Amino acid sequence: MTESIAREGVATQTPSKEALLSVQGLQKHFPITKGLFKRQVAAVKAVDGIDFDVYKGETLGLVGESGCGKSTTGRLITRLSEPTGGRITFDGSDISHLGTGAMRPYRRDMQMIFQDPFSSLNPRHTVGAIVGAPFHIQGVKTEHGVKRAVQDLLKLVGLNPEHYNRYPHEFSGGQRQRIGIARTLALKPKLIVADEPVSALDVSIQAQVVNLLEDLQEELGLTYVVIAHDLSVVRHISDRVAVMYLGKIVEVADRESLYSNPRHPYTVALMSAVPVPNPRRRESNQRERVLLTGDVPSPIDPPSGCRFRTRCWKAQEICATTEPPLVVREGDSPDHATACHFPVADNEEVAGRSKAA
Amino acid sequence: MPAPDAFLDVRDLRIHFPTDDGLVKSVDGLNFKLQRGKTLGIVGESGSGKSVTSLGILGLHNKRNARVSGEILLDGTDIVSADPEAVRKMRGRRMAMIFQDPLSAMHPYYTVGHQIVEAYRVHNNVSKAVAKKHAIDLLGRVGIPQPDRRVDDYPHQFSGGMRQRAMIAMALSCDPELLIADEPTTALDVTVQAQILDLMRDLQQEFNSALIIITHDLGVVAELADDVLVMYGGKCIEYGSAVTIFEEPEHPYTWGLLGSMPRLDRGVTNRLMPIKGTPPSLINVPSGCAFHPRCAYEPQTGGRGTTEVPELVESGRGHLVRCHLPVAERKRIWQEQVRPKLEAGS
Ligand SMILES: Nc1ncnc2c1ncn2[C@@H]1O[C@H](COP(=O)(O)OP(=O)(O)OP(=O)(O)O)[C@@H](O)[C@H]1O
Ligand SMILES: Nc1ncnc2c1ncn2[C@@H]1O[C@H](COP(=O)(O)OP(=O)(O)OP(=O)(O)O)[C@@H](O)[C@H]1O
Ligand code: SF4
Ligand code: SF4
Ligand SMILES: [Mg+2]
Ligand SMILES: [Mg+2]
Numbered sequence: 001m002t003e004s005i006a007r008e009g010v011a012t013q014t015p016s017k018e019a020l021l022s023v024q025g026l027q028k029h030f031p032i033t034k035g036l037f038k039r040q041v042a043a044v045k046a047v048d049g050i051d052f053d054v055y056k057g058e059t060l061g062l063v064g065e066s067g068c069g070k071s072t073t074g075r076l077i078t079r080l081s082e083p084t085g086g087r088i089t090f091d092g093s094d095i096s097h098l099g100t101g102a103m104r105p106y107r108r109d110m111q112m113i114f115q116d117p118f119s120s121l122n123p124r125h126t127v128g129a130i131v132g133a134p135f136h137i138q139g140v141k142t143e144h145g146v147k148r149a150v151q152d153l154l155k156l157v158g159l160n161p162e163h164y165n166r167y168p169h170e171f172s173g174g175q176r177q178r179i180g181i182a183r184t185l186a187l188k189p190k191l192i193v194a195d196e197p198v199s200a201l202d203v204s205i206q207a208q209v210v211n212l213l214e215d216l217q218e219e220l221g222l223t224y225v226v227i228a229h230d231l232s233v234v235r236h237i238s239d240r241v242a243v244m245y246l247g248k249i250v251e252v253a254d255r256e257s258l259y260s261n262p263r264h265p266y267t268v269a270l271m272s273a274v275p276v277p278n279p280r281r282r283e284s285n286q287r288e289r290v291l292l293t294g295d296v297p298s299p300i301d302p303p304s305g306c307r308f309r310t311r312c313w314k315a316q317e318i319c320a321t322t323e324p325p326l327v328v329r330e331g332d333s334p335d336h337a338t339a340c341h342f343p344v345a346d347n348e349e350v351a352g353r354s355k356a357a
Numbered sequence: 358m359p360a361p362d363a364f365l366d367v368r369d370l371r372i373h374f375p376t377d378d379g380l381v382k383s384v385d386g387l388n389f390k391l392q393r394g395k396t397l398g399i400v401g402e403s404g405s406g407k408s409v410t411s412l413g414i415l416g417l418h419n420k421r422n423a424r425v426s427g428e429i430l431l432d433g434t435d436i437v438s439a440d441p442e443a444v445r446k447m448r449g450r451r452m453a454m455i456f457q458d459p460l461s462a463m464h465p466y467y468t469v470g471h472q473i474v475e476a477y478r479v480h481n482n483v484s485k486a487v488a489k490k491h492a493i494d495l496l497g498r499v500g501i502p503q504p505d506r507r508v509d510d511y512p513h514q515f516s517g518g519m520r521q522r523a524m525i526a527m528a529l530s531c532d533p534e535l536l537i538a539d540e541p542t543t544a545l546d547v548t549v550q551a552q553i554l555d556l557m558r559d560l561q562q563e564f565n566s567a568l569i570i571i572t573h574d575l576g577v578v579a580e581l582a583d584d585v586l587v588m589y590g591g592k593c594i595e596y597g598s599a600v601t602i603f604e605e606p607e608h609p610y611t612w613g614l615l616g617s618m619p620r621l622d623r624g625v626t627n628r629l630m631p632i633k634g635t636p637p638s639l640i641n642v643p644s645g646c647a648f649h650p651r652c653a654y655e656p657q658t659g660g661r662g663t664t665e666v667p668e669l670v671e672s673g674r675g676h677l678v679r680c681h682l683p684v685a686e687r688k689r690i691w692q693e694q695v696r697p698k699l700e701a702g703s
Pocket of ligand 3: 309314315342
């Protein structure tokens, strides 16, 4: 790690409230077709009408169960995938349906980091070629040549610039993830969407990469959307967190409110399921755990009304008929929105804190 | 043969693989004991030898490419020296394993029920009908809804969590006395993970079996383990009760593990404290203490860390540490330097 970014205990800067990215009614339905003529018989409603903003300079965390639509959302907002509905505004421009050519100027500004540091790097290319590729593809002029630019990037992410000619397999998992990050930074993006950036890494290496992401944000004023299933990592790294369930955002809040005062029953269950690394609290954790039974319903045919109702211990009749809007609930901060008819109150005895039906 | 004083007694276990690049010393002198009804958590960096150890206990290493030495006494019978047929009989009946990836461990072309039935009939001379009834019973016990119907499903018809449950059902089909779970919940969502951990705890209580759980997730260890063994570079570097390892750890690597991990039960810290550097090569293992190239306290041992392999020494009751730093010094560093940093922000 370079000296300039290895500062201890930097306080997170307060992000502005100016949206870099704004999403309204975003939808992605994957068609399921049948027969010779590929007649569409149904659709996987992977993302089914979500709204959120990402403010300049902040980190928005995106969490939720496997298959709830996090990666699809990431691919939509970086326009690696075409939305079936809704609107994406980036830096003031509507990019919802731009074609490849029209997207090109925006491509530089938004980049994605993927989970698997190995499969996303071409094993036959040197580190220099990999990190330098975006310069060539985008035809970007560099002041002192591409090689120098790449070496600067390698230094920035804490890799030895002399390793320019090495191949990915000569690096450890954490180092490979740094190579991926260096490549991402080549075009000085404004927005980085990181899809499970550390979940394939060992705990000790995970912490190095998390710190690096934080340093780079500080240094370069980056805006992040971080997708992860590890709720502790998400809390550590995010300013605000959105919780998804079956193609919908069910709750979004600044991290303090979300973790200290979760309002949506699904968020409550999710938080309570995280194992706490304190053996003395073993029994009380188990007592307080909300166990969700039953499987996640299919995104092809989601439940009517509130999608969580088939697993929710608070469900009433209205939950089956009326979809709860994602709005600020009474007593919550204006940043904290919940999509539930009967949000969990702070001091509420969560019914059957043991096995929820 | 010495009388065993524990149900599982591993003595000076070494598992080495000759390769073109040199001898890989994946496990290099491991000792531990485990009683019935108790749970041992094994943690450590990727590549530290956790899975190789568990495969060794089950006698699953191929003698042609692995050199296994030492003793693994299961209820007094040494698995290392026993003949392969005898070990095969013990597997499934006395000991079983739950693997990380349930899809790869299940055959896609056979129904879940068929696979449990076959696993059961290898060791039990019963009719298919009886075995199937047993399979349905087991699926129900691990929490699969409508087990009599789902027993005829294929693995791909199960969700990830259900597959993992089915794997557990298969591993339990013969009531093993020793169950090894290698990263049993790593591939699962936290909500499903919580169900599986509950299940393992219940089943262990019911059968009084000995359980080894291998994981990267210190939270999972804190939930289940009575004792914790921390591995680094093929060796145990710290061993103690779960409470000791979390509250009074004495090895610099264990401190590093704890510092790397953001925790929900504490306030938000500004900065994680990663272990610098990368995991050691197992072929050219660093001289002296294998952790020394990454250890911030190495200078304090006057160079011994780079030349002399530290012994695993008892530092308190049942607490073993492999480090040259004097015990009092380790306790002081933990109390005065490391712990305050870890707790900052709470
Ligand atoms: N190309 C596709 N065609 C059809 N269905 C798809 C496609 N891509 C994703 N899906 C489906 O969309 C849903 C959401 O998938 P997505 O990958 O976004 O989930 P996720 O939240 O990222 O999950 P994970 O945590 O497992 O990565 C899933 O049901 C998935 O099966
Ligand atoms: N058959 C083999 N031949 C050569 N080397 C091997 C073989 N099996 C394992 N190893 C090596 O032994 C070391 C220990 O591997 P092991 O699978 O036990 O690690 P682990 O602690 O389980 O790691 P992880 O947390 O990543 O699962 C690794 O360096 C691995 O590459
Ligand atoms: S709207 Fe109803 S079913 Fe949905 S989470 Fe709230 S209480 Fe539960
Ligand atoms: S023996 Fe030396 S190098 Fe090894 S852990 Fe202890 S202080 Fe660090
Ligand atoms: Mg995903
Ligand atoms: Mg392993």
